[in-house]
Amino acid sequence: MTSATHSTLFPQVPDTADAVLDGLDPEQREVATALKGPVCVLAGAGTGKTRAITHRIAYGVRAGILQPSSVLAVTFTNRAAGEMRGRLRQLGAGGVQARTFHSAALRQLQYFWPKAVGGDLPRLLERKVQLVAEAAARCGIRLDRNELRDVTSEIEWAKVTQTVPADYPAMVAKSQRDAPRDPAEISQVYATYEQLKRERTVIDFEDVLLLTVGILQDRHDIADHVRRQYQHFVVDEYQDVSPLQQRLLDLWLGDRDSLCVVGDAGQTIYSFTGATPDHLLGFRTRHPGATVVKLVRDYRSTPQVVHLANGLLAQASGRAAEHRLDLVSQRERGPEPAFVEYADEPAEAEGTARRIRDLITAGVPAGEIAVLYRVNAQSEVYEQALADAGVPYQLRGAERFFERPEVREAGIALRGAARAGANDSLLDDAEGLPAEVRAVLSTKGWRSEPPAGSGAVRDRWESLAALVRLAEDFERAKPGATLSDLVAELDERAAAQHAPTVQGVTLASLHSAKGLEWDAVFLVGLTEGMMPITYAKTAEQIEEERRLLYVGVTRARYHLALSWSLARSPGSRPGRRPTRFLNGLRPGSAGPGGRSAAGGAGGGVERPVVARRKPRGPARCRVCGKTLTDAGEMKLMRCDDCPSDMDEALYERLHDWRAVRAREIGQPAYCVFTDKTLMAIAEAVPHSEGELAGISGVGARKLGRFGAAVLDICAGGDGSEGLAEADDEM
Secondary structure (H helix, E strand, C coil), rough: HHHHHHHHCCCCCCCCCCHHHCCHHHHHHHHHHHCCCEEEEEEECCCCHHHHHHHHHHHHHHHCCCHHEEEEEEECCHHHHHHHHHHHHHHHCCCCCCHHHHHHHHHHHHHHHHHHHHCCCCCEEECCCCHHHHHHHHHHCHHHHHHHHHHHHHHHHHHHHHCHHHHHHHHHHCCCCCCCCCCCCCHHHHHHHHHHHHHHHHCCCCHHHHHHHHHHHHHHHHHHHHHHCCCCCECCHHHHCCHHHHHHHHHHCCCCCEEEEEEEECCCCCCEEEEECCCHHHHHHHHHCCEEEEEEEEEEHHHHHHHHHHHHHCCCCCCHHHCCCCEEECCCCCCCCCEEEEEEEEHHHHHHHHHHHHHHHCCCHHHHHEECCCCCHHHHHHHHHHHHCCCCCEEEEECCCCCCCCHHHHHHHHHHHHHHHHHHHHHHCCCCHHHHHHHHHHHCCCCCCCCCCHHHHHHHHHHHHHHHHHHHHHHHHHHCHHHHHHHHHHHHHHHHCCCCCCCCCEECHHHHHHHCCCEEECCCEECEEEEEEECCCHHHHHHHHHCCCCCHHHCEEEEEEEEEEECCCCCCCCCEHHHHHHHCCCCCEEEEEHHCCCCCCCCEECCCCCCCCCCCCCCCCCCCEEEEEHHEEEEEEEECCCCCCCHHHHHHHHHHHHHHHHHHHHHEEEEHHCCHHHHHHHCCCCCHHHHHHHHCCHHHHHHHHHHHHHHHHHHCCCCCCCHHHHHHHH
């Protein structure tokens, strides 16, 4: 082992307190030396917040200001707590307690229960789903496995927001929360669940916090004991605390103010679990004399990635947006973020897999690459594309697509229906493979319309809907395919994707990517309806979706690609739009006030951006007169929701002609004309070069190269007019 390797694995403990401060930037040093009174650290993504707070604790211990046993550092995951303990040991402060809220509370509850209540602490219920199922049955309410998960999550949310069963329906209405079932039913199950726990003498994880709060409130002698033990508190990820956790923290503190909190309101993405940034944003109001330090030096990402991240939050609204942090990258310049538009979802997945393979060939380790999406059901097409490309991958935070319970159950049902064949009454009225699949999956809870709200029920529907789409694509690729053929295809896909992968590209949802980072990140499926998700209705929910995308962007150190597809499957009508969150940030798009981002946030665009002609006045919809700001709507000169007078047959002829020309010139189809431009042409049906030139997206160069052919098609021809002249220009 070399000396360099040895020093990396076994770093030398700093000799003195001042040595602990070596290597900190000015703001991190300010955090480390602010040891008195309340301290609020506003730390942006990649700014070294864990480094700052662990050095703060270590400096206080090494300087003799803090006793290790008197410090309690709390965070939200066991991984984060373990990392904090490891760093503290390396800095010579190994006696400090670094725990999650639940771990710290459970330790205290176990110690004080005999004195406060008597006897042994009730058994801790590790999984509450089974008891919730029993409670539902006692109430006469039938819940399938996914509904059980959702109702269990609702009970957890109610408890961390300190909502009792009787108040649950009113709280749901007040918070505009999408309940997975009738709130009155959930309230009934919740109340019965609590009754069953009392009968069985068991407690759940939320009870650990509730009971600790109750003991500290009722027994002042025990509260004083805890406060003598712990005199200094540090709370990481403070934007994620729930009202219950804040209540426990207040009881730990008492009337003291030796508290340091660290957080970033711009990364609040767990409000559905009861987390709220209100405590972080209101810290200075509750502690007027607090020391406030902002960490904005980003050591993780390149200036290009940071510029895009800052731009995302610059367009945000709401209270959290008022406290946003403008990050400043400390790294060398890197490649511009790539904004990539694809014709359909399979093309997006295949294109992403090709780019990943190129990165791996160029030397980027597969383990340093991630594909991030909004919902887990999006993983299947990327699992398949990476498998086809021979790229190893690993799923984080979810089962592999073919290992999910609902997919396995659906596979069994489809296999049974295929064996039954014509004897299966389900298939009697089904015409075509997709119809047969829909008929079979309808017995497993699939419906044509998605369920309201989020959660396990929605995830289950998305998985089954992915199977329906796969059947549609399979029939399109193999006309006349039978249900048995599809089952064989599913078996082959499942077998190909079950190969064990140790080091591979990470596939993960945006939520499960929080706290992680990679050299290269691909943010995929960025269309309206997926980002923001369809069930995000209120302004607060929309803004949380924006923050979720921000978290995704800030996971990237160097390479960043953002992509979307205009249609679900090959040949489908291109009716999708890129997420509104990229308006004004992706080249060629119009942001708030109609300003264009051409040449702005990123130059890594895989299709040319046509410079827009400046209108003499605001662009208005030619149907309703509304001012237009969206780039796609401005191209069509109408709102997407307004009636279209497009000549469908003409559009199809233009679409077919474009495909032929793209193959002939060896370029992507959008290099001829984008789908929006073809739609605009089919709506305007120009009869002269002047009329064609007036359509956004038809510049002088394209007019000269393709204009004659387009006008010929508009006049009823086949587009051969002007072909020779166009070829001569190549």
